[in-house]
Amino acid sequence: MQRLLTKGIGHERFKEMEVGRVPEEWDVVKLGDEAIAKIRGNKTTNKFERVAFIPMDFVPESGIFIKYEMRTINDVKSFTYCEHGDLLLAKITPSLENGKQGIVPDNISNGFALATTEVFPISCKGIDRLFLFYVLKFPKFRNKIISSMIGTTGRQRASKDSVENLKLPLPPLLEQRRIAEILSAVDRKLALSRRRKEKLSRVKKGLMNELLTGRKRVKLEE
Numbered sequence: 001m002q003r004l005l006t007k008g009i010g011h012e013r014f015k016e017m018e019v020g021r022v023p024e025e026w027d028v029v030k031l032g033d034e035a036i037a038k039i040r041g042n043k044t045t046n047k048f049e050r051v052a053f054i055p056m057d058f059v060p061e062s063g064i065f066i067k068y069e070m071r072t073i074n075d076v077k078s079f080t081y082c083e084h085g086d087l088l089l090a091k092i093t094p095s096l097e098n099g100k101q102g103i104v105p106d107n108i109s110n111g112f113a114l115a116t117t118e119v120f121p122i123s124c125k126g127i128d129r130l131f132l133f134y135v136l137k138f139p140k141f142r143n144k145i146i147s148s149m150i151g152t153t154g155r156q157r158a159s160k161d162s163v164e165n166l167k168l169p170l171p172p173l174l175e176q177r178r179i180a181e182i183l184s185a186v187d188r189k190l191a192l193s194r195r196r197k198e199k200l201s202r203v204k205k206g207l208m209n210e211l212l213t214g215r216k217r218v219k220l221e222e
Contacts, residue, residue, distance in 0.1 A: 004179045005138050022169045032164025040121040042081045052113035059100045066102035079114035082121035092118040093156040130180035135168050
């Protein structure tokens with residue numbers, strides 16, 4: 001991840017910038033630059049009786065896309081408005097430190113959702129949303145937001161300014177997409193490997209339980 005997000009694909013010439021050494025063809029921008037991305041404000045949604053809701057438990061620590069549940073609008077007392085394709089970034093400790101973030105799926109009901117108030121809904125403009133997802137996962141950049149958290153111990157939050165002022169490398173859009181595709185392919189393989197390992201562990205545990213309780217016996221050769 002580090003090499004792709006800082007060195008890119010196939011570059012030979014580099015330059016020193018605020019974020020470190022990057023390819024000469026890349027720019028360095030602030031996340032909140034008008035042409036790059038913005039953090040959405042809230043909207044009224046009273047015309048809908050049922051809405052998609054995203055609690056913090058549904059914002060993943062691993063994985064890309066966010067799950068949601070349907071609730072009646074009267075059951076949602078406070079919320080953060082977001083739309084399909086937005087990237088939700090946790091703002092509160094320990095969720096931010098644990099890597100909680102995800103993308104609102106395109107098939108979400110009515111095209112929008114109401115999420116926990118403890119996330120920033122980032123709408124991408126001049127940056128590929130999946131590329132930004134991996135940039136914000138990268139400790140070098142995420143830790144800059146974490147280090148600026150404010151508040152009492154145990155209830156610290158990142159400020160909107162710290163996210164909007166975060167400087168990040170910006171390759172050409174086509175290269176952003178290629179980098180994101182490579183990283184997501186690696187993630188899929190790792191997820192498949194984890195599922196296989198978990199399945200093997202469950203089978204092993206079940207077999208050991210059957211052997212210990214006598215429900216299954218091992219025939220020993222004489």
